[in-house]
Amino acid sequence: MPGTYRTAHDTRSLRDTVRLNAARQGRVFRREDLRAWGLDATVVQAMVRKGHWRKMRYGVYVDTDDLRSSEGDASSMHALECAAAIKAMRLPAYVFGPSAALFHQLPVQNGLVHQPHLVRYPYRDIRVLNRSPNRPPSLPDVSVVSHELHPAQLTVWEGIPIVRRPLAAVSAACHARPDWAVGLLDAVLWDGSATRESLYEIIGEWPLLRGIGTVRRAAEVARPGAQTILETLSRVRLMRAGLEEPALQREFHDEDGLIGYADMFWESLGVIGEADGEMKYATRADIFNEKRREDRLRALGYIVVRWTWHEIMTDPRTVARRILAASQISRRRAG
Known part of the structure; x- marks a missing residue:
């Protein structure tokens, strides 16, 4: 040309x-x-x-x-910023932490992703040899950590080098509030990209990563049955409010067959809990089918208690009291 x-x-x-x-x-x-x-x-x-x-x-x-x-798409713009940061570093680096969680569409709390988060190999002496005298020694507004990386933990997303979902969840959880850290781990347990054992293995490989203590505690209560971040936050907050840990995604049947799967079930209380997100019932048909499902559960003697995002985030103790009150009239309450 x-x-x-x-x-x-x-x-x-x-x-x-x-x-x-x-x-x-x-x-x-x-x-x-x-x-x-x-x-x-x-x-x-x-x-x-x-x-x-x-x-x-x-x-x-x-x-x-x-x-x-x-422009106007925060996720797309952040991807562009991460790609630019990696290119500016010259030596190989990978999207990491909250940035990787965003790319993998894991639940990320508002305000957590405000700059590119990257990880690179610990290059030690060769970093000096590759530094240009006309180039800034570090990248502004970029969080970079160094660590040994296994090829199995790495992949590419739309041309951008990135860590895989399990490591993305663990590294993002280091930056998250404790309840949201549980939600990140729940998400990879739910989709099958990680097991509790593999999460503990990753945590053990990153003992010096800032915030790893939060992740270690979150792993103790992470479960594979939470389908959404609302279900995770509900479970954690209701347990903190004094309820026992519920069973997740318990299936229920009657003489007509499968009724469905409950978000949470307290068997000793005879109460089923449903965390209702804004998109859970998008159409009138969804509402009708859910009402029919609840009628069948009540016919079996169970009480269904529902709550919204606002309720569980602002006043979980009131939700817990409603569940305990429902147990008093449940025909399936233990004892």
């Missing part, structure tokens, strides 16, 4: 070629990438000046079309 791009067609062709190649590495690129793709790297300043490319970090660029497509 020519050293200058005088026509709109030349410029569009260059941009399309760069975007196609950059999509394989998180949509960002460096000058050396352009050379590797057989393109003229001397046009960077002109393309930036004309508003076609934007500098994300020192020596790292993105096409403005890709940048605009991410």
